Amino acid sequence: MKVVPSPLTRWLVAGAALLLSNVAAARAGLPDFTDLVEQTSPAVVNISTVQKVEGKKILPHGWKLPELPDDSPLNDFFRRFFDDEGGGGAPEHDARSLGSGFIISEDGYLLTNHHVIDGADEVIVRLSDRRELKADVVGSDPRSDIALLKVDADHLPVVKIGNSDKLKRGEWVLAIGSPFGFDHSVTAGIISATGRSLPSENYVPFIQTDVAINPGNSGGPLFDMDGEVIGINSQIYSRTGGYMGLSFSIPIEMAMEVADQLKKSGKVSRGWLGVLIQDVTRELAESFGMERPYGALVSKVLPDSPAEAAGFKVGDVIIEFDGREVERSGALPPMVGRAKVGSDVPVVVIRNGKRTTLKVNLGELPEEEEMAAAGGGKAKTSADRIGLVVSDPTADQRNEMELGDEKGVLVQSVEEGPAAHAGIRPGDLIQRINNVAVEDxxxxxxxVAELPDDKSLPVLVLRKGSPLFLALKIGKE
Incomplete structure (x- = not known):
């Protein structure tokens, strides 16, 4: 007897077939990283460091040694283990840390992060074949967080260098590293954004991804789907110390430029304009006669700087640098830093509502100590939390404000945020925040990064010579 399926049965069978077909198609559309991992893993290394740490006095601060008779056998004990003058304290010990890196040349040059090897007395590189080699630090650059290492070996596997300029949001990427010491761990994700500027890093246009990065991944490579390195995993945004979905990588072009300079001279030279800048708000754009907010607003021109020689003025809005559009203030420092020292560069500004082109001969970015003396090098923005740009006051500013030995940071600009709501103004000297003295x-x-949310915190400022307490409150994001 022939069974004829009902219309409902036929519809269910057809639906199930369509669903299975869609699942198969979806699976077929997902990336397969197995070949990529197999090809690239040999050039990825584990980096371990050892740093000699001097013993510290064990006796708590403010405590004094007990007064004992001269012939007491305890005198030698207390002097040996608790007294600084007796060389006491905990014995010297080794502090160890872990990171990742990758090989860029067959004769043993490797890249990693500066913070992975910073302060290390010994750097050990473990290869994929489990060989362990002592590495020499050829050079290290804190501003870009790049370090170049060299091991004594030949015919090593190397990575392919890619091009991060071609990256698009949503593109698949893959990281290999040693999170928490687990060698050659593989994680994958997508490009979330490019050209990100972070408050603590002025000269790196970071690649943002959602690739899982944890302590130990630092210095490891970020690969595209062609198996080429397009970035160096460097930082994460986290409130817990672990991965929270926001990872940041240094573009490989910048890393290779830094490595080349470190290899040739042991240091990195960067272009220098000599201005303090801030973002253009909607209200400021309207006041400057701009159709929309964009560019970098010059809040100060540093004395004896290339900008001063070129005729820059406070209030100029830089909208183009060497033919490249400046959309936000954070985009300008990496452009200037990568430009050749001594080159003549056209810079387009909006001044009094009109476009003006200035020609500037770029200088070399001074060391941080020199920049601080000029009033612009150690400016730090915390706009993502409280909306401030501050700097260490210069010698002239200290004299003008009659600070004497008093310490604090000078408010350069205030953006919309908790600081503005608290009443903090440009020109204020912040001396204490949350009952902690501000040093620099x-x-x-x-x-600021450690301040608690949803709690009123006292801030002591010096305004026109008079101390003033203000209440700061950071809302939960």
Whole structure:
């Protein structure tokens, strides 16, 4: 007897077939990383460092050694283990840390992050074949967080160098590294954004991804689907210390430029314009006669700088640098930094509502100490949390404000945010925040990053010579 399926049965069978077909198609559309991992893993290395740490006095601060008779056998014990003058304290020990890296030449040159090897007395590179080789630090650059290492070996596997300029949001990428010491761990994700500027890093246009990166991944490669390195995994955004979906990588072009300079001279030279800048808000754009907010607003022209010689003025809005559009203020420092020192560069600004082109001869970016003396090198922005740009006051500013030995950071600009709501103004000297004395701009940035949410915090400012407490409150994001 022939069974004829009902219309409902035929519809269910057809639906099931369509669903299975769609699942198969979806699976077929997902990337397969197996060949890529097999081809690239041999050139990825584990990096371990050893740093000699001097013993510290064990006796708590403010405590004194007990007064004992001269012939007491405990005198030698306390002097040996608790007294600085007696050389006491915990014995010297080794502090160890882990990171990742990758080989860029067959004769043993490797790239990693500066913070992976910073302060290390010994750097050991473990290859994929489990060989362990001592590495020499050829050079290291804190501003870009790049370090170039060299091991004594030949015919090593190397990575292919790609091009991060061609990256598009949504593109698949893959990372290989040693998170928490687990060698050659593979994680994958997509490009979230390019050209990201971070508050603590002025000269790197970071690649943002959602690739899982954790401690130990630092310095490892970020690959595209062609198996080419397009970035160096460097930072994560986290409130817990672990991965939270936001990872940042240094573009490989910048890393290779830095490596080339480190190899040739052991240091990195960057272009220098000599201005303090900030973003253009909607209200500021309207006041400058601009149709929309974009560009980098010059809030200060540093004395004896290339910008001063070229005729830059406070209030200029830089919209183009060497033919490249400046959409936000954070995009300008990497452009200037990568430009050749001594070159003549056209810069387009909006001044009094009109476009003006200035020709500037770029200088070499001074060391941070020299920049701080000029009033612009150690400016730190914490706009993502409280909306401030601050700097260490210069000698002239300290004299003008009659600061004497008083410390603090000078408010350069205030953006919309908790600081503005608290009443903090440009020109204020912030001396204490959350009951902690402010020493300098670097320490201030760390203090701000650690401030609790949803709690009123006291801020002591010096305004026109008079101290003033303000209440700062950071809302939960």
């Amino acid at each position: 701009a670097g320490q201030f940035a760390k203090l």
